Amino acid sequence: MLDNHVASKSSRIAKVLKVGALSISAAFCLAAATPASAAAAQEDRLQGLIEPIKAEKPYKIGVTLVHLNDDFWKGIAYGIQDEAKRSGVKVVQISVAGAYGNVREQFAQLNALKSLGVDIAVVGAASFNGYDPIFKDMQKSGIKVVAAGIPVNSPNVTFGVGQDDKSIGVALADQICKAKPKSTVATIPGPAGAEWVRLRYVGFMEESKKCPGLNVLPGAFGGNVGLSYGLSQASDLLLKHPDAAFIYTPEISLGMGAAQAIKQLGKRTQVVSSSVVKEAIPMIKDGRFLAVVSEPGIIMGRLIVQYAIRQMEGKPMPNLHKDKALPYPYVLTPPVVITPADIDSHPFNIYEIPPHDWRIDALQ
Incomplete structure (x- = not known):
């Protein structure tokens, strides 16, 4: 079963993340050092994890997420929307299932995205199982399926962006x-x-x-x-x-x-x-x-857009892992621990928390 594969491979994934975790930690230290260096870190919106590119065509992205009740999922939505604007692609809709387990609602949203003619469907799945038939249908229609934030049990996912x-x-x-x-x-x-x-x-x-x-x-x-x-x-x-x-x-x-x-x-x-x-x-x-x-939702959202562009244009996709841990290729962001001692120096605006005045343009 996939569950066993994921559990057995997680330690190996952690090893893969080691270098990335060190680079992220270094970025935190630099951002905390001085106001000037914090501004410099802000400019590097992807923190050196990947080189940003602009799309050759205005691809259409549709999104359905579990909910927007916390800054993790809000961060992913914001990261996708903001990076799309910067990179020359269009987010046509961001929908929410409402809660974990609301699979039927999410199926309806995926069908709506298909009718809108999206090139990429981003899915923060409301359940681990049950999505394979609809993902397979979307792939047959030429739509790339991206797993956002958490794993989903389907080989018909083009790639995923999440965490270990x-x-x-x-x-x-x-x-x-x-x-x-x-x-x-x-x-x-x-x-x-x-x-x-x-x-x-x-x-x-x-x-x-x-x-x-x-x-x-x-x-x-x-x-x-x-x-x-x-x-x-x-x-x-x-x-x-x-x-x-x-x-x-x-x-x-x-x-x-x-x-x-x-x-x-x-x-x-x-x-x-x-x-x-x-x-x-x-x-x-x-x-x-x-x-x-x-859990750097904003970074994940930005990576989703950048990797989607590369996927659509057949360009290199660095740090994309392909193994038995998941039934599709995936990118992982490294975990960073926050304690009372370093809470004041943590760059929340880069990693987790969207701007206070941010609103979703299109919400079903």
């Missing part, structure tokens, strides 16, 4: 082990059926076993990725396990809910999570979050 989810879990476990190895960790694994959720949890649990004295309490997959669910689950966990020093969550809305529960109960428990939104920044600063992994 298992390495995110590994990074979070490593932060806990460094901070307090002999401690208890409660876990909120996240919703069932989302492959990225499963991989992060697997990475976290496997890495935690390497930390002597660390007691990780297994959790059950379920619920959603809402703040209220994170709050309720964390409240229950802290009542059952008042000695828990940390709570693991796979993404930031669950993490913020857990952080609220910690504050309400007057605990000193810290949260580890992934992705950054504006509302979480004060919680990272005050220490309720031990660490958060950056």
